[in-house]
Amino acid sequence: METKKIPYKIYLEEKEMPREWYNVRADMKKKPAPILNPTTLKPVTEEELSSIFCEELARQELDDTTAYFPIPEEIRDFYKMYRPAPLVRAYCLEKKLGTPAHIYYKFEGNNTSGSHKLNSAIAQAYYAKKQGLKGVTTETGAGQWGTALSMACSYFDMDCQVYMVKCSYEQKPFRREVMRTYGAKVTPSPSMKTEVGRRINEEFPGTMGSLGCAISEAVEAATSQENYRYVLGSVLSQVLLHQSIIGLETKAALDKYHIKADVIIGCAGGGSNLGGLISPFVGEMLRGEADYKVIAVEPASCPSLTRGTYAYDFCDTGKVCPLAKMYTLGSSFMPSANHAGGLRYHGMSSVVSELYDQGLMEARSVEQTAVFEAAQTFAKVEGILPAPESSHAIKVAIDEALKCKETGEEKNIVFGLTGTGYFDMVAYGKFNDGEMKDYIPTDEDISKSIATLPKVN
Amino acid sequence: METKKIPYKIYLEEKEMPREWYNVRADMKKKPAPILNPTTLKPVTEEELSSIFCEELARQELDDTTAYFPIPEEIRDFYKMYRPAPLVRAYCLEKKLGTPAHIYYKFEGNNTSGSHKLNSAIAQAYYAKKQGLKGVTTETGAGQWGTALSMACSYFDMDCQVYMVKCSYEQKPFRREVMRTYGAKVTPSPSMKTEVGRRINEEFPGTMGSLGCAISEAVEAATSQENYRYVLGSVLSQVLLHQSIIGLETKAALDKYHIKADVIIGCAGGGSNLGGLISPFVGEMLRGEADYKVIAVEPASCPSLTRGTYAYDFCDTGKVCPLAKMYTLGSSFMPSANHAGGLRYHGMSSVVSELYDQGLMEARSVEQTAVFEAAQTFAKVEGILPAPESSHAIKVAIDEALKCKETGEEKNIVFGLTGTGYFDMVAYGKFNDGEMKDYIPTDEDISKSIATLPKVN
Numbered sequence: 001m002e003t004k005k006i007p008y009k010i011y012l013e014e015k016e017m018p019r020e021w022y023n024v025r026a027d028m029k030k031k032p033a034p035i036l037n038p039t040t041l042k043p044v045t046e047e048e049l050s051s052i053f054c055e056e057l058a059r060q061e062l063d064d065t066t067a068y069f070p071i072p073e074e075i076r077d078f079y080k081m082y083r084p085a086p087l088v089r090a091y092c093l094e095k096k097l098g099t100p101a102h103i104y105y106k107f108e109g110n111n112t113s114g115s116h117k118l119n120s121a122i123a124q125a126y127y128a129k130k131q132g133l134k135g136v137t138t139e140t141g142a143g144q145w146g147t148a149l150s151m152a153c154s155y156f157d158m159d160c161q162v163y164m165v166k167c168s169y170e171q172k173p174f175r176r177e178v179m180r181t182y183g184a185k186v187t188p189s190p191s192m193k194t195e196v197g198r199r200i201n202e203e204f205p206g207t208m209g210s211l212g213c214a215i216s217e218a219v220e221a222a223t224s225q226e227n228y229r230y231v232l233g234s235v236l237s238q239v240l241l242h243q244s245i246i247g248l249e250t251k252a253a254l255d256k257y258h259i260k261a262d263v264i265i266g267c268a269g270g271g272s273n274l275g276g277l278i279s280p281f282v283g284e285m286l287r288g289e290a291d292y293k294v295i296a297v298e299p300a301s302c303p304s305l306t307r308g309t310y311a312y313d314f315c316d317t318g319k320v321c322p323l324a325k326m327y328t329l330g331s332s333f334m335p336s337a338n339h340a341g342g343l344r345y346h347g348m349s350s351v352v353s354e355l356y357d358q359g360l361m362e363a364r365s366v367e368q369t370a371v372f373e374a375a376q377t378f379a380k381v382e383g384i385l386p387a388p389e390s391s392h393a394i395k396v397a398i399d400e401a402l403k404c405k406e407t408g409e410e411k412n413i414v415f416g417l418t419g420t421g422y423f424d425m426v427a428y429g430k431f432n433d434g435e436m437k438d439y440i441p442t443d444e445d446i447s448k449s450i451a452t453l454p455k456v457n
Numbered sequence: 458m459e460t461k462k463i464p465y466k467i468y469l470e471e472k473e474m475p476r477e478w479y480n481v482r483a484d485m486k487k488k489p490a491p492i493l494n495p496t497t498l499k500p501v502t503e504e505e506l507s508s509i510f511c512e513e514l515a516r517q518e519l520d521d522t523t524a525y526f527p528i529p530e531e532i533r534d535f536y537k538m539y540r541p542a543p544l545v546r547a548y549c550l551e552k553k554l555g556t557p558a559h560i561y562y563k564f565e566g567n568n569t570s571g572s573h574k575l576n577s578a579i580a581q582a583y584y585a586k587k588q589g590l591k592g593v594t595t596e597t598g599a600g601q602w603g604t605a606l607s608m609a610c611s612y613f614d615m616d617c618q619v620y621m622v623k624c625s626y627e628q629k630p631f632r633r634e635v636m637r638t639y640g641a642k643v644t645p646s647p648s649m650k651t652e653v654g655r656r657i658n659e660e661f662p663g664t665m666g667s668l669g670c671a672i673s674e675a676v677e678a679a680t681s682q683e684n685y686r687y688v689l690g691s692v693l694s695q696v697l698l699h700q701s702i703i704g705l706e707t708k709a710a711l712d713k714y715h716i717k718a719d720v721i722i723g724c725a726g727g728g729s730n731l732g733g734l735i736s737p738f739v740g741e742m743l744r745g746e747a748d749y750k751v752i753a754v755e756p757a758s759c760p761s762l763t764r765g766t767y768a769y770d771f772c773d774t775g776k777v778c779p780l781a782k783m784y785t786l787g788s789s790f791m792p793s794a795n796h797a798g799g800l801r802y803h804g805m806s807s808v809v810s811e812l813y814d815q816g817l818m819e820a821r822s823v824e825q826t827a828v829f830e831a832a833q834t835f836a837k838v839e840g841i842l843p844a845p846e847s848s849h850a851i852k853v854a855i856d857e858a859l860k861c862k863e864t865g866e867e868k869n870i871v872f873g874l875t876g877t878g879y880f881d882m883v884a885y886g887k888f889n890d891g892e893m894k895d896y897i898p899t900d901e902d903i904s905k906s907i908a909t910l911p912k913v914n
Contacts (some may be wrong), residue, residue: 007471008537014464081466081549081840092538092612112842112877154837155549174631174882178842180889181833289868376638380611383538385635386567420569422879425631432637 002239008091010253012084018248018436019071021241024279025351026067027286030358032237032350033062033325036312041456044322052219052230052321054239056127060238069241071123078122078155081244087253088417092381092403094401097455101404103397104259105322105417106250106277107333107384112178113148115342115387115419116273117233120146120242124154125152126229132225135159139189139214141168142341143175144387144419145233147200152185161228163189163217165206168341169446170259175256175423189214189357191404196318211344212331219320235315235324235349243276244336248417261292265415267392268296268305268363271344271349277416294361297392299371301439302369303334304348305356305363323454325352329441330449336439339427340388342418346449364396367438371395372431375421387419388427466543467710475705476528476539478698480517480737482808483524484743487815489694489807490782492518493769498913500780509676509687509778517902526698528580535579535612536702539568544710545874549838551858558861560854561716561872563734564841569635570874572799572844573730574690577699581688582609591684592616596646596671598625599798600632600878601844602690607641616664617815618685620646621673623799624665627869632735632880648672651777653677655717668801669774669788675794676777691727692772692781692806700733707871708737718749720857722872724770725753725762725820726799728806738766739817751818752857753809754849757826758896759792761785761805762813762820764903769913780911783810786898787906793896796826796884797845799875803906821853824895828852832878844876845884 006441025031049058060069071079072101090103108116128136135158140146146162153160155457162184169176171186189209190197196216199208207213215232222230233239252259264281274296282292290394296305304327315321328347329335335344348356355361363443368388375391377398378384386394404411421428430436477509482488491500506515517526529656547560585593592615597603603619610715619641622820626633626645636643646666647654651674657664664670672689690696711718721738723731731753741747753762761784770785772778783805786792792801812818825845832848833857835841843851854872861868865868879884887893 009471011468014466078550078840092533102791111840112836112879114879118840132554151840155840173886174879175887177882177886181836181842183837216849289546379569379638380608380640383535383568383575383608383612385638422569422571422631422635425634428638431633432634 004214006089006257007437009086009088010257011086012249012252013070013081016252017076017079017084018252019076020068021071022244022279023063023067023069023241024283024380025064025237025411027283028354030102030354034356035322035324035350036456038319038321038323040315046389049364052135052222054131056126056130057097057124057238059187060241062202064396069116072126075123075126079261084249085110087250090382093378095211096377096381097398097401097405099401099405100408100410101401102410102412104402104412104414106246108246108416109384109417109420113144113151114422115148116142116243116276117148118151119245120233120239120272120368121148121152122155123242125158128229129156130372131153133229135161136229136231137222138180138233139166139218141169141171141211141354143423144342146184147175147178148184148233149231152171153184154182160184161221162186163191163214165209165211166213167191172259172329172423191217191219194220215316216318216320228419234272234327238278239272240349240351241258243272244279246273246276247278247280250277250414259412261414262411263293263295263413265295265297265400265413267389267416267418268298268352269346269389270347271352273416273418275349275352278361282355285360295396296356296363297337297396298342298363300365300367301338301441302329302344303365306347306365309450310346310353310357311453313453315347323456324350325358326350329446330452332452333449336441338439339424340368342389342391358444364376366392366395369379369436369438372436374398374413385421386417387421388424390418394418459504463546463714465548466545467714468543469706469709470736471539472538473709474533474536475702475709477525478528478601479701479705479736479740480524480526480698481519481740482521484692484695485715485811486742487811488521489811492539492779492781493913495771495778495780496777500644509679511584511588511590513587513688514581514695517698518693524527529583532580532583539575541706542567544707545840550835553834553838554855554858554862556858556862557865557867558858559585559867559869560858561871563703564874564876565703566841566874569581570605570608571879572601572605573700573703573733574602575608576702577690577696577729578605578609580611580699580887582606585686586613590686592618593686594618594675594679594689595688596668596675598622598668600625600629600880601799603641604632604635605634605689605690607639610641611639617641618678619643622646622668622671629826629880630869640777646674649675651677667774672773672899673777675680676770687912691729692804694808695727696726697732697736697806700729701736702735703873704732704735704737704794707734716869718871719868720750720870722752722754722802722850722853722857724846724873724875725805725809726754727802728809729856730873732806732809739812742817752853753813753818753820755820755822756795756797756800756849757822757824758795759786759801759896760822761803763822766907767810769858769908770910772804780913781807783807784813786903787909790906793898795896796881797825797849799846800849824851824853826895828895829893831855842878843874844878845881847875850874
């Protein structure tokens with residue numbers, strides 16, 4: 001077959017953009033285990049879910065049989081502002097590595113939120129608006145999700161209340177200001193605005209907060225205000241559904257140039273990017289149409305797939321959200337300092353967990369100094385300063401490309417570049433100063449937190 | 458004529474990318490006045506210029522007759538990493554304003570330097586490399602130029618020494634770290650590394666530096682090290698030549714959809730973006746082929762076109778660079794605090810100045826609170842948080858679009874969105890807190906600095 005010359009960047013045309021999200025669960029013979037009501041420990045119903053989430057999102061969360069969901073026109077219009085995202089042929093990186101492999105990356109960082117999070121934020125804001133809600137609440141750690149949601153709510157003229165982990169609120173004032181510029185109300189958590197916040201402040205005076213605590217405050221804020229709901233940026237199946245846009249565009253761009261991916265690599269925290277990127281490819285595997293080597297990359301400091309256990313666990317440290325069966329280190333696991341804030345999550349999306357358990361992908365954990373070295377190599381030749389999270393995928397893509405150099409194989413390696421590192425310069429500064437350290441939890445650390453798993457299992 | 462549906466983003470294909478830069482001086486009957494040797498006050502020769510700048514760049518600087526310069530393949534390859542930049546149809550902004558006007562912006566912020574500066578940085582690094590130099594030196598204020606040059610030098614594996622105004626070095630550590638990640642040596646200026654730096658530190662203990670002082674240090678560093686040259690990111694005619702890629706791509710994208718621009722708007726500091734954006738359009742005007750309304754937008758705090766005088770002046774406060782005839786407030790003018798650091802320059806590119814003097818464009822000055830309001834409006838509907846510099850153009854584009862709303866005219870308004878504001882969140886924070894102030898120099902301020910113009914005039 002004659003192949004067209006592949007440009008540095010493959011942009012789909014507007015009319016080639018996906019008009020439907022793909023729900024990989026529909027093609028799974030063995031479905032992910034149902035999520036459970038944290039009080040009754042029974043599979044949660046749509047009605048129960050709808051008290052926390054918007055109705056349409058609750059429906060999407062529980063639907064594991066519908067393969068395609070039409071993307072509403074309003075959302076597609078918003079997507080057109082920053083999508084299609086380019087699929088980039090990393091010619092310069094290939095040359096630098098001297099590899100015969102062809103490296104491609106799907107770049108999701110060309111929007112002000114700086115990451116793929118916007119893909120789901122706009123969907124969640126849209127359904128909230130459509131339901132006639134006044135606003136939504138959420139939590140944010142490093143701030144990517146909060147920023148994305150602020151942008152989405154601003155677009156639909158909705159109130160957006162973000163509980164931001166206090167230490168990030170103070171140490172990352174830039175993301176806070178981006179959110180405020182988009183009109184969001186950003187509250188350092190724990191705050192005195194909620195009951196749970198006041199209680200935690202009283203119990204632990206001077207605490208700098210945690211994601212678990214911020215979730216609890218955001219949920220309380222949603223349920224105690226009329227016409228508000230809570231939204232979440234990762235882990236959930238609805239989020240993976242929205243993020244399938246990443247994989248669908250990637251596949252369409254590859255198909256356009258008759259490229260068959262051999263290896264597909266994504267960084268994995270809660271699983272939103274990885275799940276979205278791999279969904280259409282794994283779908284083909286599930287249907288027996290194609291085969292790919294899929295690799296999930298997680299930080300060695302928070303290795304839920306590589307060292308966790310597959311069991312029901314709480315999705316949040318506050319234990320207010322439904323329980324999910326997932327690869328987990330235990331919701332009480334406290335990941336040691338790692339600059340990839342977006343990957344510091346104790347568990348893994350139940351969809352990704354089940355796919356991993358079925359042997360449809362492998363997982364690797366990498367240490368952060370090696371990740372920042374890969375990030376620097378990439379930045380120097382590809383001109384994009386990557387987010388620490390995304391750089392986990394870069395690291396493994398480089399490893400795979402170097403293997404091809406040894407074997408002489410001309411593999412097509414595709415990875416997800418989820419975002420940019422412009423708000424992560426404190427971490428880069430540490431790396432530049434040679435002060436970055438690697439942290440790996442001991443077996444004892446992990447056993448201890450796994451021992452506190454709920455009794456459902 | 459039937460028109461194609463215009464997408465949100467017009468991307469040229471790789472093969473449609475310009476292969477030559479356009480030198481607008483070639484089409485000017487009355488050329489910009491020659492630049493002068495600061496010692497002899499005579500027109501500077503190529504040989505003299507070559508002691509500071511690379512040979513090819515000195516040649517480009519002085520050539521006012523060659524209309525097109527081929528872009529070397531190595532530079533075009535680098536351009537392909539982040540170009541073509543999209544020409545965006547601002548559908549959402551139009552809807553928000555309720556204007557019949559069609560608004561387009563050329564977005565130059567999709568690269569890690571965050572601005573258009575990279576277009577010239579890569580060219581200057583390339584010619585330095587080709588000449589066999591070991592490295593280059595430069596100064597940076599806010600850091601866009603320093604970042605761009607760091608990226609360019611890293612790509613060609615050259616040494617890059619950046620003298621960064623000390624107050625920026627300390628207050629904007631993020632940009633500093635981006636430069637360091639790209640391998641640049643960043644020195645706070647005034648430093649103890651140069652004679653001029655030591656002298657200034659002795660005379661003004663504790664000084665936080667100035668751009669003028671940083672230029673002097675960078676020039677001294679270039680001339681005192683073997684195989685080094687000094688490079689500059691704006692004002693010079695060579696820079697405008699490289700930046701013509703902006704205008705050429707813009708015009709090609711408009712032509713592709715049979716769109717005739719009516720109004721073209723650019724922010725103006727030293728003139729690199731404005732000059733690059735308007736060059737091909739003004740070229741048509743000079744050749745009598747078309748007519749456009751061209752508007753230069755500058756900050757009210759530093760109004761060189763609207764309140765300056767057209768005369769020979771020093772390009773730098775240190776008075777080591779050649780003199781240029783330009784609209785200037787006097788090189789001793791100290792612009793009051795304005796968050797658009799990239800527009801705080803006392804003068805204006807001699808090419809832009811001469812075009813303005815010939816009546817080929819108009820100029821407007823705008824105040825920064827109004828600029829940030831426009832930036833926020835834009836960010837909320839177009840999803841890009843703009844740089845304060847770029848937002849000057851947004852402000853006037855909105856003004857023009859609102860005029861169309863009054864008159865009912867369906868004009869095509871095109872403006873340059875030079876970059877993103879991700880490293881300007883301190884300024885946005887002040888705006889969010891309602892603490893931003895406007896500063897306008899008094900007539901006396903301006904007369905005082907203009908009185909110190911050199912005696913050439």
